[in-house]
């Protein structure tokens with residue numbers, strides 16, 4: 001559905017994103033991970049036609065045969081929020097503080113041609129689905145998690161083919177984060193999910209792209225990349241992530257470790273997992289050659 005080929009982003013002579021290529025199929029959720037400054041956001045913003053002044057993209061990106069890169073601003077504006085939408089980290093800056101949230105969801109629909117009455121009905125339905133049944137509330141009357149759900153409703157208002165999420169849950173506490181991730185997984189058609197957090201990737205995505213220095217240095221099914229990182233940087237990322245050292249926050253781990261090769265969908269195993277937190281009651285198991293630890297992180 002999304003096909004990106006040779007995407008390069010420049011600021012003057014400086015190449016900030018280099019020759020990035022990847023595909024996302026309908027219904028697929030792909031994680032884009034990498035350290036700060038590796039080019040994740042610029043990659044996403046190129047697809048949204050939202051690059052900052054002085055920064056430009058070349059290469060190609062097609063979403064259902066519609067070009068997203070190198071097209072006139074007017075055309076991109078029409079696609080943005082309709083075929084591709086984005087949820088950002090900080091909902092307070094993205095929401096209009098003087099407008100009721102229901103009106104903000106409806107506005108996105110009417111801007112793209114939906115009649116008012118229909119937009120109103122669909123807004124109520126959408127807000128119900130994201131669990132914020134308060135269309136008349138102003139943003140400051142809602143919690144951070146509720147505001148982020150409103151942002152998700154806005155992003156999904158025109159039933160886009162692709163949802164891009166840029167660290168949408170970083171500012172939320174763990175329980176609220178989990179609910180938000182579940183909603184994204186349930187409601188979004190196809191997702192490009194940017195994060196630093198491997199545990200988040202593990203709970204949402206089935207495939208992952210790792211960026212380093214503006215390039216995609218590694219990609220593949222989540223379990224393969226996490227179990228057998230080829231790039232030194234990916235190894236470091238896994239070691240430093242929440243799947244890693246003692247004392248860091250891990251997603252809930254439960255159940256027994258299944259035999260090698262029998263991990264249920266959505267689980268991740270890592271040869272770096274120290275697997276020692278108060279939430280985890282079991283010892284890591286040595287698995288096969290190389291003595292990789294196996295631990296699993298079920299979606300729920």
Ligand SMILES: Nc1ncnc2c1ncn2[C@@H]1O[C@H](COP(=O)(O)OP(=O)(O)OP(=O)(O)O)[C@@H](O)[C@H]1O
Nearest residue numbers: 011016034035036037038039040041042043052055
């Ligand atoms: N407007 C700009 N002009 C020049 N360089 C920029 C501009 N915006 C970003 N950069 C640079 O491009 C590189 C990639 O930035 P980008 O925001 O895509 O990184 P990121 O991987 O999303 O990082 P983070 O996780 O911190 O958001 C960084 O080195 C950054 O300093």
